[in-house]
Amino acid sequence: MTEETHRIAKLLARAGIASRREVERMIGDGRVAIDGKVLETPATIIADLKGVTVDGKPVGKPEPPRLFRFHKPPGLLTAERDFSGRPTIYSALRNALPQGTPRLMPIGRLDLATEGLLLMTNDGALKRAMELPSTGIPRTYRARAYGDISQSRLEDLIEGITIDGVQYGRIDANLERKTGRNQWIELSLTEGKNREVRRVLEHLGLEVSRLMRTAYGPFELTDLARGQAAEVKQKEVEYFRKQLMRVG
Structure with missing residues (x-):
């Protein structure tokens, strides 16, 4: 049976050293070595982490995902x-x-x-x-916002929205409760682009005073x-x- 091999960046990521992208940067900075020889490329193929060091310290066996x-x-x-x-x-x-x-x-x-x-x-x-x-894992948020908004306008977000040339995907938004011009809004989305919730609500004319993520998948x-x-x-x-x- 042929021994299974992987790129070293993948194995170090699985071992919890850093994300693959971060590991690649670490290799570029000369921080990763095998048997004392500094690696020059993250494309290095290995079977296991034996002899691998990061910043001079041996890398242990990967723990189960936690x-x-x-x-x-x-x-x-x-x-x-x-x-x-x-x-x-x-x-x-x-x-x-x-x-x-x-x-x-x-x-x-x-x-x-x-x-x-x-x-x-x-x-x-x-x-x-x-x-x-691509995995489509929903992230759920609750936002406290000031301004005027209706449930029907929030429901338009289910089709997605484009703001300053940036396309935001489907957002399931519901008006939870309203006191005067203050309201709590629950939003569920799957993309999680940078500051997505704030930008979408501000585009609708709302001022977000508090934002909390309440769920990520299950x-x-x-x-x-x-x-x-x-x-x-x-x-x-x-x-x-x-x-x-x-x-x-």
């Missing part, structure tokens, strides 16, 4: 570091996760002012699959407190991965 729900507070960047010194999600995660938790990567992003559910995983392949628009924020994290049961992760593979 998934965590994290309630991101507003005011945190979805990034590993910020050169201007602004706080990132990892500042809060250090206190929210138990010791021994592997390095985690965010699935998708929430902008600085947006709060709510941010899924974190140790598996680069799972991260990539869940972020791809995983919900529920009553998870701000700044807290909770691991998804392994059997739920495996079931979801199997469903995702069928879609892909």
Whole structure:
């Protein structure tokens, strides 16, 4: 039987080192080596991670894919570091996760002012699959907005909308409750383009004062407190991965 081989970037992503794109940058920066020899290309084909080091440290065997729900507070960047010194999600995660938790990567992003559910995983392949628009995983948000809007106008978003030349796909939007000119709106979409919800609502003449993601696929924020994290049961992760593979 022929031994199965993969590109090193894929194996390092599966091992939770970073996403494939980030691993490729690390290789370009000379941070990855095999048996002491610095790699020159991410296209290197290997069977396993034996002898592979990142920043001089050996890479361990890939752990099973794990998934965590994290309630991101507003005011945190979805990034590993910020050169201007602004706080990132990892500042809060250090206190929210138990010791021994592997390095985690965010699935998708929430902008600085947006709060709510941010899924974190140790598996680069799972991260990539869940972020791809082609998998059609719905993201659900609740927005508090000021201005005048009707349910019928929100329903027009089901056909998608173009704003400043950018095409946004189907959005299922519902007016939850209204007090004067303030209202809560629930929106479900599958693309998750940069600042999509804010841009669409602002295009409709609304001023967004609060935005929260409440669900990503079958995983919900529920009553998870701000700044807290909770691991998804392994059997739920495996079931979801199997469903995702069928879609892909």
